[in-house]
Amino acid sequence: MADETQTLSDLSDLGEAAGVVAEAVTEVAEPKRDAQGRSYATGKRKDAVARVWIKPGSGKVTVNGRDQTVYFARPVLRMILDQPFVVVERTGQFDVVCTVKGGGLSGQAGAVRHGISKALLAYEPGLRPVLKRGGFLTRDSRVVERKKYGRAKARRSFQFSKR
Template sequence: MAEQETINSLEELGEVNTAVAADEAPVYVQKLDDQGRAYATGKRKDAIARVWIKPGSGKITVNGREMNKYFARPVLQMVLQQPIVAAERKDQYDIVATVSGGGLSGQAGAVRHGISKALTYFEPELRAVLKKGGFLTRDSRVVERKKFGRAKARRSFQFSKR
């Protein structure tokens, strides 16, 4: 049976805790499929995006169409490129995404989330940069359901005195 260490002061406790924490630091490894691509799923509102990343010339394809054609609004194109710009990997990866559900804004957010996760699977050292930018966190806000006896989710019907 192993002997237990006795700790006499708070300083010794702090030293033991830091030694244990340094030993158990999480190690992230590269996750690739048979074709050398990183795959991730991104979600936002009701939209779900499946994203594949592989080394290439920086071409982004969404549902078989160019990103500029699928997301015509410049704001949505900017949203898609945010994790790539933050990681300073512009024109280094080809990205293929299939997205379904929700509207264009939710789909753009889902693809952004998927790109961020796939980048961390391809290059685990980018995780700190993307995490700091908030790209790895799924935005969990969804539309509130309509309640009975109400006009919308929270709005009441107009009150009539007579």
């Protein structure tokens, strides 16, 4: 059907043509899983990059070979990691193994959350609307602004002295 070209004579034909296009677009994406049944995704936030694998399990999260409670000691950071599972109502159903490099703990937690969201999408493509609505699939592109010469920081000037 994609090879057909139609000429529209008036606006009433537009609805029929849109129905043909909608049928072609509604194909469901296939889940992407490896031989072990895992889905992989890369998450990024600030300077941190996280490589995330998820597979069905008991809800255990391992970050750089350590448990999440050890690596992310602050409860707020652990809450950030759990957000995608809470939104899609899959808490405790997936084991997460991830490696994360760069940035600080806050950026790393955001990168892991982004990676978990993308891996969930690869594992179960039907979750896309829920994750998209929550803003979990969008990479937060805000990074630290560089320091400029003649300035104390990125934008702050040195203190002015009249004398």
